[in-house]
Amino acid sequence: xxxxxxxxxxxxxxxxxxxxxxxxxxxxxxxxxxxxxxxxxxxxxxxxxxxxxxxxxxxxxxxxxxxxxxxxxxxxxxxxxxxxxxxxxxxxxxxxxxxxxxxxxxxxxxxxxxxxxxxxxxxxxxxxxxxxxxxxxxxxxxxxxxxxxxxxxxxxxxxxxxxxxxxxxxxxxxxxxxxxxxxxxxxxxxxxxxxxxxxxxxxxxxxxxxxxxxxxxxxxxxxxxxxxxxxxxxxxxxxxxxxxxxxxxxxxxx
Amino acid sequence: xxxxxxxxxxxxxxxxxxxxxxxxxxxxxxxxxxxxxxxxxxxxxxxxxxxxxxxxxxxxxxxxxxxxxxxxxxxxxxxxxxxxxxxxxxxxxxxxxxxxxxxxxxxxxxxxxxxxxxxxxxxxxxxxxxxxxxxxxxxxxxxxxxxxxxxxxxxxxxxxxxxxxxxxxxxxxxxxxxxxxxxxxxxxxxxxxxxxxxxxxxxxxxxxxxxxxxxxxxxxxxxxxxxxxxxxxxxxxxxxxxxxxxxxxxxxxxxxxxxxxxxxxxxxxxxxxxxxxxxxxxxxxxxxxxxxxxxxxxxxxxxxxxxxxxxxxxxxxxxxxxxxxxxxxxxxxxxxxxxxxxxxxxxxxxxxxxxxxxxxxxxxxxxxxxxxxxxxxxxxxxxxxxxxxxxxxxxxxxxxxxxxxxxxxxxxxxxxxxxxxxxxxxxxxxxxxxxxxxxxxxxxxxxxxxxxxxxxxxxxxxxxxxxxxxxxxxxxxxxxxxxxxxxxxxxxxxxxxxxxxxxxxxxxxxxxxxxxxxxxxxxxxxxxxxxxxxxxxxxxxxxxxxxxxxxxxxxxxxxxxxxxxxxxxxxxxxxxxxxxxxxxxxxxxxxxxxxxxxxxxxxxxxxxxxxxxxxxxxxxxxxxxxxxxxxxxxxxx
Numbered sequence: 001x002x003x004x005x006x007x008x009x010x011x012x013x014x015x016x017x018x019x020x021x022x023x024x025x026x027x028x029x030x031x032x033x034x035x036x037x038x039x040x041x042x043x044x045x046x047x048x049x050x051x052x053x054x055x056x057x058x059x060x061x062x063x064x065x066x067x068x069x070x071x072x073x074x075x076x077x078x079x080x081x082x083x084x085x086x087x088x089x090x091x092x093x094x095x096x097x098x099x100x101x102x103x104x105x106x107x108x109x110x111x112x113x114x115x116x117x118x119x120x121x122x123x124x125x126x127x128x129x130x131x132x133x134x135x136x137x138x139x140x141x142x143x144x145x146x147x148x149x150x151x152x153x154x155x156x157x158x159x160x161x162x163x164x165x166x167x168x169x170x171x172x173x174x175x176x177x178x179x180x181x182x183x184x185x186x187x188x189x190x191x192x193x194x195x196x197x198x199x200x201x202x203x204x205x206x207x208x209x210x211x212x213x214x215x216x217x218x219x220x221x222x223x224x225x226x227x228x229x230x231x232x233x234x235x236x237x238x239x240x241x242x243x244x245x246x247x248x249x250x251x252x253x254x
Numbered sequence: 255x256x257x258x259x260x261x262x263x264x265x266x267x268x269x270x271x272x273x274x275x276x277x278x279x280x281x282x283x284x285x286x287x288x289x290x291x292x293x294x295x296x297x298x299x300x301x302x303x304x305x306x307x308x309x310x311x312x313x314x315x316x317x318x319x320x321x322x323x324x325x326x327x328x329x330x331x332x333x334x335x336x337x338x339x340x341x342x343x344x345x346x347x348x349x350x351x352x353x354x355x356x357x358x359x360x361x362x363x364x365x366x367x368x369x370x371x372x373x374x375x376x377x378x379x380x381x382x383x384x385x386x387x388x389x390x391x392x393x394x395x396x397x398x399x400x401x402x403x404x405x406x407x408x409x410x411x412x413x414x415x416x417x418x419x420x421x422x423x424x425x426x427x428x429x430x431x432x433x434x435x436x437x438x439x440x441x442x443x444x445x446x447x448x449x450x451x452x453x454x455x456x457x458x459x460x461x462x463x464x465x466x467x468x469x470x471x472x473x474x475x476x477x478x479x480x481x482x483x484x485x486x487x488x489x490x491x492x493x494x495x496x497x498x499x500x501x502x503x504x505x506x507x508x509x510x511x512x513x514x515x516x517x518x519x520x521x522x523x524x525x526x527x528x529x530x531x532x533x534x535x536x537x538x539x540x541x542x543x544x545x546x547x548x549x550x551x552x553x554x555x556x557x558x559x560x561x562x563x564x565x566x567x568x569x570x571x572x573x574x575x576x577x578x579x580x581x582x583x584x585x586x587x588x589x590x591x592x593x594x595x596x597x598x599x600x601x602x603x604x605x606x607x608x609x610x611x612x613x614x615x616x617x618x619x620x621x622x623x624x625x626x627x628x629x630x631x632x633x634x635x636x637x638x639x640x641x642x643x644x645x646x647x648x649x650x651x652x653x654x655x656x657x658x659x660x661x662x663x664x665x666x667x668x669x670x671x672x673x674x675x676x677x678x679x680x681x682x683x684x685x686x687x688x689x690x691x692x693x694x695x696x697x698x699x700x701x702x703x704x705x706x707x708x709x710x711x712x713x714x715x716x717x718x719x720x721x722x723x724x725x726x727x728x729x730x731x732x733x734x735x736x737x738x739x740x741x742x743x744x745x746x747x748x749x750x751x752x753x754x755x756x757x758x759x760x761x762x763x764x765x766x767x768x769x770x771x772x773x774x775x776x777x778x779x780x781x782x783x784x785x786x787x788x789x790x791x792x793x794x795x796x797x798x799x800x801x802x803x804x805x806x807x808x809x810x811x812x813x814x815x816x817x818x819x820x821x822x823x824x825x826x827x828x829x830x831x832x833x834x835x836x837x838x839x840x841x842x843x844x845x846x847x848x849x850x851x852x853x854x855x856x857x858x859x860x861x862x863x864x865x866x867x868x869x870x871x872x873x874x875x876x877x878x879x880x881x882x883x884x885x886x887x888x889x890x891x
Contacts, residue, residue, distance in 0.1 A: 012802065030527040032638075038532055038753070045751050045806065050797050053805055055320060057493040059533045061634065062418055063324040078637075085637045110464055111803045118441065121321050125433040129426030130385045134305040134703045135376070137383035141340065144394030154387040154412060157419060161323055184385065191385040 001027050001093035005040065007052055008100040013108050019098070029089035033076065034059060034066065036088055037099075054113040061085040061225065064160030067167070068113050069100040074164035074223045082162065082225040102167035106174070106210040117163045119209035120177060126205035127198045128181040130191045143189050153187035156180040158226045165220035165228070171212030176220040178202050179236035180228050186239055199239040200250035257510070257861055257876035260664040261365035266882055267347075270369045273665065277708050278715035285310035286436075287719040290710065291458055291473040292316070293445045293500055296325025297417070297695060298678025299479030300424035301702025307431030309707055314471055315428065315437050316460060318444045318495055318808075323425045326481055326493040327698060330417025331538035331631065333399060333409035334381075334695040336374035341398050345406040347371045354693060355883050357403040357583055358658070358686020359835035359851060361516070361859070364882055365665055366683045370693075373700040378410055380703055384423040388412050399627075402539050403583040403690040403890075414538055414630045420695055424702070444808065446736045448476065448504040448674065449728050455674035456722035459732040461740070463808060466801045468736050470729040472722045475673045475710055478504060479702070482657035482679040484517065486816045486823065487768070488760020490654035491523060491536040497812040498819050501661050501680050505822075509669045510861035510874060512662035512682035514819070515827035518689055518836045519769050520655030521547075521587035524638050524648075525607040534653040535638055537610070537631055539691040542580045544615035544624060545648070547571050547591070549608050553598040559609055559647050570594055570608075578890040585688045585836045585849075586890060588652035592769050593847065595651070602649040611647035652769060656694060658685040658836065659826075662861040662876070666709035667701060670861075673717070675710060677701035682859065687835025740800045743810045748793030752809045755790050759783070759813070759820055767824045772840040776828040780821060784868055787817040822862055822871055829873070832856045853885050 003024040010017030024040050031039070034056050041051035057065040066083040070076035076086045091097065099113065107115040157180070165176040182199050185191025191198075214233055221230045243250050262269040262276075280288065288311050292303040295317040303315040317325065339345040350371040355362060382388065382396075388410050389397040398407040412419040431437040440460070447459035449470060457472040483498035484490035505511045522537045548569045550562050570590055572579045582590070591608045594600065601607045616624050621644055625632065632643045639649070660682040667675050667683070678698040685693065722729075762782050766775035790813070798804040833842045833849035834856070842850045859876040 028528055028530055031530045032532070035530045035532050039530060042751055042753060045795055045797055046749075048797065051806060053803060057319060057324055057495050058326060058329045059494060060329055060491075060535045061637075062329050062415065063319070063326070063493060064321075065319060065324050080633070081637055085634070087637065087640070089640060114803070117320055121323070121429065121439075121441075124323075124426065125429040127433075129430050130383065131430060132380075132383045132427070133308050134301075134380060134427070134707070137379045140338070140378045140382040140388075141395055143382075145390055146394050147390050147392050150387050150390045153385070154419075157387050157412075157422065158415060160418075161321065184387065188385050188387065190383055 001029070001091070003027060003091065004096040006096070006098045009052070009112055010109050012111060017109065027088050029087070031088045032059065032084055033070070033086040033088065034084050052113065053111045056084055059084040062160060064162035067102050067115060067162055067164070069102065069167060071098050074102065074167040075225050080225055080227050102163055104166045104172035106172060107163060107166065119211070120161055120163055120174065122209060123174065123178055123202055123205045124181065127194070127201040130185060131194060145188060149187045153184045156184040156187070156228065156232055159228055160226055162225065164223050164225060166211065168219040168223040169212065170217055170219065171215060173214050174206050174211040175214040175233050175236065176224065176228055176230065178206050179232040182239055183232040183235045186235070195239060196243045199236060200243055203240060203250065255874045257662065257859070257874050258664070259363055259876055260666060261363060262665065266364065266368045269365050270372060274708055277712040280711045280715050282310060284719065286312050288312065288714045289314065289473040290475050290477060291471055292477045292479060293458065294325065294479035294481060294680070295322030295428065296327035296479060296481055296678065297421055297424055297698030298702045299325065299477070300421065300428045301699050302477055302479060302677055302706045303437050304424060304427035304431050305703050305707050307434070307436035310436065313431070313437040314440065314473065316440045316443045316445060318442065318463060320441055322428055322439060322441065323422060325421060326496050327421045327695065328418045329493065330695055331414045331536065332401060332540035333411035333416045333692040334377065334420060335401070335408050335692040336378045336410060336696065337371055337408060338375055338378060340396060341407045343406045345408050349406065350374060350408065352883055353404050354684070354690060355686065356888055357690040358688050359849070359888055360686065360853070360857070360880060360885050361513070361834055361878065362684055362686030363665070363878065364880060370684050370697060370700050373704045374696050376704055377696060377699045381420055381423050384426060386412060386419045386423045399540055400543055400581065401691040402542060402581045402587070409692045411540070414628060417695060420699065445500045446503060446811065447732045448507045449732050450507050450671060451722050451726060451728045454672045454717070454721070457724065457729060459729070459736050461736070464803050466804065468733055468740070470724045470733055472724040472729065474714055474717065474719055474721060475675060477675045477677055477706060478661065478680050479677045480680045482660065483819060484654045484657050486759070486820050487654040487763050488756050489526065489531060489534050489764070491520060491534050494533060497815065499812050499815045501676070502815040502819050504661060504669070504674060506864050507671070508864070509671050509674055510662040510863055511659070511822060512859050512861040513659035513826065514823040514862070515767070515830055515837050516658035516687045516835060517654060518584055518656040518658060519588040519652045521584055521591055521652050522610060522650045523653035524635065525602055525651040527603065535634065536653070536655060537635060537648065537650060539584065541610060541628060541631060544627065545580065545610040545612050546614060547580050547608055547610055549594045549599040549601060554605070559611070568594070568599070575890045582890045583688060583690060588769060589838060591652055607649035607651045609647035610650045612643060613647070616644065656689055658682065658687060658689055662859065666712070667705055668709065668713065673713060675706060677706060687837055739811070740807060743794070743796045743807060743814070744800055746792065746794050746796065748795050750793050751795055752806055752813050755786065755794060756813045756816065758786060759817055762786070763820055767820070767827055770838050770840050771827050773828065776824050779824040780828065783817065783821045783824065790814065790817055818867055825870070826860055826862065830856055830860065851887070857885070
């Protein structure tokens, strides 16, 4: 099939950027979306033009590197599917497709479709872990964990850190991302000990990085390629509120 | 030169303890004065950087991805082995050791493998403490599944995303150290050279992939945790960015490359659909627990799978290997699949596929149970093929997946260059000629969490801190060389794209240095690779400049290395006149088509020393001795 593409081109963070028009010819329905872009890029290089820069790596939907807004939807039209797992059979011959980078205050564009998501790493660095040193830990079966709890923890831990939730949110919030990590660790006895402090420092890091707040649009849940639920945001809020009732309270932060 | 692996002597179970006694320590107050450069942030790199940071060393960690959470370990699906023996089904450290040595077809070091089996249990404890949500039963205990090459259930798993969960655990530990200031992270940074001063590894030269800046980092030791070279085949289950560049450039600086021909072709991948294909997708081996592999008995059978009656199906793994059945090791299962397809009994487009059928398991356990175990894999399969594997069998075919070969290291994980350590898939040490399923995660984490911190201290304590600074002439020379190579690539302005060359190299490698290798094909590969390399350097087209983000330039550097490395691989395969594990020479097989090992002549590690581009590298040998497990023909029948 043949397609008309409008792709966001931007040289660097300081440039304005614009949508340029391209034609993709002889696209097989078995191609992935990124393989379609590979084909377009091969054509551009042959013509002596600069290929479109885009992030991608594992191409099996788990590394979280690919990040494109397709026709206004982060990761495109297929539910629970990353761009790299989206196949061209979901498009029709003659379609026009708009391809843009994640757009959020906390994700500056580096080039074309590539954005800087290090703000998400910094949220994790602030406290998104159980503070355990290597060695000196008990036997793995010493602490039992109810299966229901592990299942919820795993549902949350499946987050791939792609940032689509931020791109989909009208407020540019990273609540779903942060809530997933807060929930994952709060559900397990190993992470419970630091739960109060964690929710504080991670929430503060989130605001510091320029992410917005949640106002319950649920766009994040709708586009999340891993099906992370907004109920985790409620869990984050509960964990956050709890810190005001007993121990330190969030204002003390670090 | 005969290489010494520096394995400790004495009873197997005491060797690691004994070695740890001999190793020097670095005083806690002095640790911060030593700088360690860790390249790669997959399981091995992230766990090493985190652990070294916790101990107080000054660590710099580098990755080419935008975040350390994206190393390709993240894509490992099925699980991680450990000799916990929680199911009480007869497992032990010794049995895991035995299975791994046997699975590796007697081409790994006994001492290393035993240590790996011992540490496997610590890994599970560590990961649980980090909050890795391993699967559990209703009483809250950890659950296990079985995996290829073993008759016990020793594999711990987190749905079909075990690698992801383990990596996120290590990434958490690393993030904690970044926050604490012991580790400084350099994402979107690619190592392009190793700097060796007076015979010791003293730093690396990198390219900042965002700004294009080329600069050096000096350190007291370098740990390469940069994964394998499966992308030499172009199509593999590796991530698109996975490459041989870091290890290959260390090789060009004198590090020995061991057993490059030991590559693993994984039996359960989604078949190729066309020339546009950019990578192959693995379906976890754990699927073989409940899926049955078959093809029609009749050649070119056009019927749909459900129309083929039971007695016209050939469950060839169960038929040929009754005791292991569908769980035969990867190399054996892959070759068996290739064989039936070569006979014309393959299924799907092009006849390059076999069925992996869950109908029996669904009938026995119910769809819900299967979905709980493999739901995400079935979803992934459907996304790629538009077929529902609950209703019709999956189609699978072997694909390059893992590389057992890598830089040569001794028992301490140190290469032949003092101060250069190599961890995880990037080294050659533990899997011999074939890796068993769920053992890669185990090795990466054993190296990173529990080995390197002991062994590197010994070297550091002996050399003292602050040996080099980045204004040393060697660093300047290295920057000059890296810069010149970039400029050269950008200046060729030929007619073929980087991908085009990579694709052609991949075809040569898959055809002649792939699942079955013959003298004639290997010689042809050794002729065609240099020709292709010659054309690359005169006809490749790399657009843009080196002064900012340029993904084509990144790829070009990697493919340039693959074009040299492929030759070393083919040469190694040619000289190893035996079949063992993943290395199958058509001239050396049993009458029934099984691999025929030659222990009299090839029971050694082949370690290659760089002698110049296009020149024959020099072969060094490390003899392998088997004191505990007598050399025997592998049988899974």
